Amino acid sequence: MSQADLSVEMRPGLVGKRVKRTEDPRLLSGNGQYVDDIKLPNTAHVAILRSDQPHALIRDIRVDHAMDVPGLIAIFEAADLEGEVRPAIPSSRIKGYYATPYWPLARGKVRYVGEPVLAVVAESRYAAEDALALIEVDYEPLPFAIRQVDAVADDAPLIHEEAGTNIIIAREFGRGEVDAVFETAPVRVGAQFRMTRKTATSMENRCYLADYDRRRMAVTLWTSSNIPGIVKDALADSLSLPGARLRVIAPDVGGSFGGKGSLYHEEMLVCALARKLERPVKFTGDRLEELTASSQAFDELIDAELAVDEEGRFLALRAEVIGDIGAYSIYPWTAGLEPVQVVSFLPGPYRIEHYRGRVRGVLTPKPPTGPYRGVGRPSSTFAMERLVDMAARKLGMDAAEIRRRNLIDGEEFPYRTGSGIIWDKSAFMECLEAACAHLDYPALLERQKKAREQGRWIGIGLSCYAELTGIGSRIAVAPGMPINTGTETGTITIDSTGSVIGAFGIASHGQGLETTLAQIIADELGCALEDIEIRQGDSSLVPMSTGTYASRSAVIAGGVAIKTARVVKTKVLRAASILMDVPVEDLDASGGIIRARSSNAAMTFKELANAVYMQMGRIPHDKREDLTGSESYDPYLGTACSSCHVAVVEVDPETYGVRVTDYVVAEDCGRIINPMIVDGQVHGAVAQGIGAALLEEIHYDDEGQLVTASLADYLLPLATDVPDIGIVHIEADLPNNVGGFRGMGEGGTIGAPAAIANAISDALSPLGIEIQTLPATPDRLFRLVEQSRATHLQKGQ
């Protein structure tokens, strides 16, 4: 285990180097091709009439006036697609779970504001919207419970009557004698924590284009998705099409952050309509639709308690969680994805013998919650790390010291948590120490003391967490989900010109995977980086693929790249041995040249490819083989990626504005492929976490209407909200994984909300304030301070 430093740059080969992203020339020069850039002749455009009711029966639809709009092609309701589209069922092995069927259009009843009701198809989106404005829908409003605390009640109105309950998923994890330990524990801290609802907000809105090939009776879908393989499998079933006649392509995708990682109504819809109309059909979502009808995130109420002894050792942890999952169980991840992970990851990177976490996922009339960078763990880490600081404060113990006493370390790995997650060896403790050292923690505490004496509210917040990344086939990424997310397939081919083509099932949408996989292949195969083209994001490349999500691609596709490159290299050297008349053992390849160790003999990959494929007789006919290989990789288990964040904030004691002044992340993502890309992931994810901590909140009012329906109200962090971020890389060995990579794309979002919540609580600690709800807006802080002052006043009297 070592702290990465200059030695990273000294390594031979490209893995570990700050290689400039090969995607960037096309993306930065405006030559990227996103779905909306793809223009097919004769394309019809769809506008979706969406429900303006949170929960209602559809009584009547009147389209007469709309039919006269020039350019209108047709208007479809659910009944028009009956028998042509089957619902997607987000199944799960979890007992008692109810899988809400997922249809392209609402059937008889709407369950959230923004749910698709009608598809208006026209020659242009303008015409479609003109027609849409003339359609009248009569709804019969139904009662509903918009808040999860009300929706769990026995007499709450049911969102899906067939389920018989709004609580469609419930789980409990635990071990030990939790309640007994709490009975006798010297110190107990607890609170109700709330991570409010968020949404993923990519720069590119969701966009889908389906083309129908009348000759082959085949459908091609271009989709702004990070799971084209999963979408393909779902659509093959939904449209009853054999896979050979269905191709799903994710071209350049302008960010997802999880929001483009589920199957969407509109994806099903454009395919069904393209087949029905026998012409291309495009849906380009706008920002309003993005905010009202894309998957959302978090929204858990977490009642959690931690029992601690006088020395600050954690004795027991218990939690009751209600997750507001929205109106549907999202496909394919299910309603369990977000809330269940809150209780499975709540114990964090700590040694806690006794644990019980119970969770209920409850239906409410809102868009479904789904993947969002960090999934579950931003909420669980927020709750746990707040409890840790509350315990430290009660004991008068330093925040770093209490963590030091409880982090799993040394010979304790592999460690099984109270919820059953197994942490393989990762740099839990080293990250804490490195982050503190980077900021000179003792000096920081001194600085804070001086600032406090001047009446300034400065706070320091730590957060430690671990996540499970690169999860193999032993468990599904989402609890109980029957899709194999643990394997990845790749093919590497050297063609007749010497180009090296690597084809993978992943779907990069900003991670720079075309670069990192090429770095790996260049090192393993010995070819030149510029000769490699990585193909991905296309269901036709591999027999089965899922995509890029859950911090899996560098780990699993990276492993495939290594395994496959080794196979191809063996073939390269075998051919070279014949062509150069040198024993295989004497050959090696690097930088696109195959060299003999014991002589000056050398040939390029280009020469070799030409000889193998083009020049008859150069290789005996019974020895000639194509320079290609195809392998799959399954790490079986997942691997821990760990990190410690430290945030320093200053709260204005009058306006309650919060400024993050200093930030450091120490993280262990195993062997680093490209430090520049790792840094970029950390920067972006911390920025996203700052948004979650201070700004972002999806808010539904009591009428079930979305109040934050534009980016003037759903506030994303700006560059001015993000401080310089110090990063310390620690590369813990990972002997069981091919390549030794850990996934790291999500971590910043996991650590930042907790660190900032702790820092604000620390800044406000003279007032006895503990942050329990994020985002910590000025208005919320104002109310907390007013309450605290009122309480003190009462006590004084």
Next chain:
Amino acid sequence: MKPVAFDYVRAQSVAEAVAALTSSGGEGKVIAGGQSLMPMMNFRMVRPSVLVDINRIPGLDRIEERGERLHVGALVRHRMTASDPVIGRHLPVLHAVMENVAHLTVRNRGTFCGSVCHADPAAEMPMMTLLLNGGVHVASPRGERVVAARDFLLSSLTTALEEDEMVTGIALDTLPPGTGWGFEEFARRHGDYALAAVVATMEGRDGCARNVRVAVMGVGDTATRLPGVEAALEGQRVDEDVIAGAVERLRAEIEPNSDLNGSADYRRHLAGVLAARVFRAAWTRAQEGGAA
């Protein structure tokens, strides 16, 4: 998010623009920077039958000294208001204020006069127009009239502009050299609409504050001058007691709304906090200016 179909007229003169508005029968809209109008059209909240583009009309893109007043033409962009040396000489406070207006791309297109016409209660330009006794120059088929800012800004997103009228410019007071000023704004993010903002100017003569002007925004249906608060400061040595009195007065006079970003209670608190800072800064500058 596509607008309803509309016609487009590129006017070459004010007369032509007014004629186009008139012939639209009240359904026309003037477009200059379009930074508020286009989103509202895309949301179909505004559905003009014709857009009258005034961007090619010569002479409207200037800031001119006209006697004691500065005339800001209808095509003066935020970027220009924020950097123009004439403004810097006469109204340094306006430069400071403009730094809080949205972001560079918006400032490059959005116009001072357009923002006043839009009349957002949390936008800086209406507040500054009120503070500086702005006279809104309005052209119509009936000729030109000048409407005082307080009569022009009626309520949230509502002005006294008639359907066949267009604003050609706004005249603003200049402030004597050495006038003290203070400005504070608090928004969730830099460049956002303010949760509250306070601006004040005052001259320092004989150790007292004179010609005090105070305006606020984000804390009511429209930006507003606060005569009671001005009176509380006028003729005073602006010490902490006077500031506290003025802040109390300010908190009593405003009627903030509650919304997602801030409750009325918080906004009232915030406006007072900002006001105290503004009064201190204005007083300090006024004394420095008076001495100079």
